[in-house]
Amino acid sequence: MLPFVNDGGDPADDYIVSGVTDELIALLARTPGMRLAARSSAAALQEQGLAPLEVGRQLGVAHLVRGAVRVSTDTLRLAVRLTRVADDATVWSRDFAAPVSEAFALERQVADGVLGVLRLRMARAPLAPLPTDDSEAYDLYRKGLYAWNLGPRTRENMQQALAFYRTALERDPQFALAHTGMAGIYVNMANFGYMPSEQALARAEVATDRALALDSLLADAHWARGFVLSARAQFAGAEASLRRAIELNPNSQWAHHYYSLLLAMMGRLAEAKEETRRTLAIDPLSLAGNAMLGIEFAAEGNLQEGRAQLRRALQLDPGFPLTLYFLGAVEAALGNDDAAREVLEQALARAPNFPGVRAALAYVYGRMGRTTEARRLLAEARSAIVDERTRLNYALALALLGPADSAFAMLQTAQWDVPTLVELRHSPLLRTFRSDPRYLQLLIGLGLRP
Numbered sequence: 001m002l003p004f005v006n007d008g009g010d011p012a013d014d015y016i017v018s019g020v021t022d023e024l025i026a027l028l029a030r031t032p033g034m035r036l037a038a039r040s041s042a043a044a045l046q047e048q049g050l051a052p053l054e055v056g057r058q059l060g061v062a063h064l065v066r067g068a069v070r071v072s073t074d075t076l077r078l079a080v081r082l083t084r085v086a087d088d089a090t091v092w093s094r095d096f097a098a099p100v101s102e103a104f105a106l107e108r109q110v111a112d113g114v115l116g117v118l119r120l121r122m123a124r125a126p127l128a129p130l131p132t133d134d135s136e137a138y139d140l141y142r143k144g145l146y147a148w149n150l151g152p153r154t155r156e157n158m159q160q161a162l163a164f165y166r167t168a169l170e171r172d173p174q175f176a177l178a179h180t181g182m183a184g185i186y187v188n189m190a191n192f193g194y195m196p197s198e199q200a201l202a203r204a205e206v207a208t209d210r211a212l213a214l215d216s217l218l219a220d221a222h223w224a225r226g227f228v229l230s231a232r233a234q235f236a237g238a239e240a241s242l243r244r245a246i247e248l249n250p251n252s253q254w255a256h257h258y259y260s261l262l263l264a265m266m267g268r269l270a271e272a273k274e275e276t277r278r279t280l281a282i283d284p285l286s287l288a289g290n291a292m293l294g295i296e297f298a299a300e301g302n303l304q305e306g307r308a309q310l311r312r313a314l315q316l317d318p319g320f321p322l323t324l325y326f327l328g329a330v331e332a333a334l335g336n337d338d339a340a341r342e343v344l345e346q347a348l349a350r351a352p353n354f355p356g357v358r359a360a361l362a363y364v365y366g367r368m369g370r371t372t373e374a375r376r377l378l379a380e381a382r383s384a385i386v387d388e389r390t391r392l393n394y395a396l397a398l399a400l401l402g403p404a405d406s407a408f409a410m411l412q413t414a415q416w417d418v419p420t421l422v423e424l425r426h427s428p429l430l431r432t433f434r435s436d437p438r439y440l441q442l443l444i445g446l447g448l449r450p
Contacts, residue, residue: 001025001039001064002055003042004017004018004069005017007068007077013071016069016071019142019145022039023103023104024065027108027111028115029249031115034118035251036251037060037061037282037283038253038285039149040149041286045285052083056085058284061085063083063085063118064082064085066081067110074101075099076102076103076106077095078097078106078110079095080095080113081093082118100135101138132172132174134175137168137175137178138175140164140168141164141175141177141178144160144165144168145181147164152317152320153192155189155192155194158189158194165179165181166182169182176210176215177211179207179210179211179214180207180218180220181220182203182204183207183211183220183221184220184254186203186204187227190204191418192354193352193353193354196386196387196388196389197389198389201417204228205225205228207224208221218248219248219255220245220254222241222242223241223254223259226242226245226255226259227258227261230418233416235266235448238262239259242259243259251282253279256278257279259275260273260279260292261292264296264425265418265422266449267448272296273293276289276292277293279292280293287316287317287322290312291310291320291326292322294307294308294309294310294312294330296426297309299425299426303428306330307330307331310326311327313327314327321347321354324347324350325344325347325355325360326427329427330428332344332360332364332367333429337368340364341368345361347361355392355422356427358377358378358380358384358397359399360400361377362401365377374401389417391414392414392416395410395411396423399430411442
């Protein structure tokens with residue numbers, strides 16, 4: 001599905017147009033037999049100036065859904081067309097109109113029309129016309145979704161989206177989708193260090209519990225719960241939640257990505273790589289998926305292929321912290337100190353609390369003879385300890401820089417989260433640390449296999 005066009009041209013309506021695209025994708029994605037390319041990849045290819053048919057060919061899809069949205073006063077008008085990629089033939093087209101307050105019912109009609117032509121049926125029972133009876137709450141939810149999808153995953157964008165979701169829930173506390181949206185944001189705030197990890201995960205847990213109590217069929221709430229359980233080392237429950245998310249929505253790139261992270265944490269690297277490939281089949285331009293594939297290559301011992309993949313991932317977003325850190329670690333492991341320094345300095349500027357960043361840069365500085373700067377970074381890591389994430393960052397710095405005894409002493413009582421455990425298990429700079437017999441005991445204590 002290509003992002004729908006704002007036919008009215010008023011930028012104030014952009015969030016409505018974006019919401020129509022998102023919600024149609026969500027409806028279609030739940031359908032058995034439907035492989036739906038991610039909106040982000042379709043939009044990115046379109047922004048490169050590719051014609052719609054070429055976008056479809058690059059995504060490997062058989063059909064394209066295209067549409068235009070016009071908002072006039074209180075009426076929402078949609079012109080929708082389904083075309084075949086092979087020959088650009090129009091398979092189906094139709095115009096729709098309804099009050100803006102009935103947008104969700106209108107989107108359901110569009111989805112039913114597309115699936116009827118493709119001879120597929122919705123996976124779920126008929127839905128209520130709206131996921132909330134409060135049209136203003138639904139409008140606020142759209143604005144939150146738009147802020148979330150608008151640009152890079154910055155603290156500011158996340159906080160703006162949270163504000164919209166909170167206001168929506170003030171109007172309708174039973175609005176399950178808004179609870180789910182908040183859960184997803186808190187998961188990402190924990191990941192990127194925008195909020196103390198334990199605080200963000202606790203809030204994500206509350207939001208997922210509330211969402212699933214209201215609607216147990218929300219795939220996004222299940223993957224958010226799976227991530228929270230992963231971070232709390234409840235691996236069996238995490239796997240059950242993530243598999244349920246994938247069952248409900250096989251086209252959820254986030255469910256597949258978080259499942260790949262869990263599998264990597266559990267040492268099931270071949271399965272993790274397969275899940276990452278599923279992520280990329282849905283969203284070929286996924287930042288997290290492309291970075292994860294590079295991490296997995298490096299974890300297999302193929303540093304050159306990992307480096308090449310992480311370089312490709314960096315082209316998608318030069319500021320993505322996960323890519324910057326692991327690319328820097330791989331470059332350092334290959335002995336490319338100048339290249340490692342360059343990307344790790346960028347990672348430090350972008351996300352100073354991302355696991356491993358300060359330690360890896362200190363390691364590189366030390367090898368380059370810049371010992372004063374290396375010591376300063378280690379001291380900063382120690383003085384930055386304010387919560388469990390920053391404490392783990394310092395422990396992992398000791399794991400790399402020494403003394404190892406101090407690192408193991410701190411890690412025995414660690415409360416792990418997802419990024420820090422992935423760092424421990426798969427950073428190429430911690431291979432010596434992982435060869436210590438105490439590392440195996442550490443994993444056994446977490447209920448993990450080598």
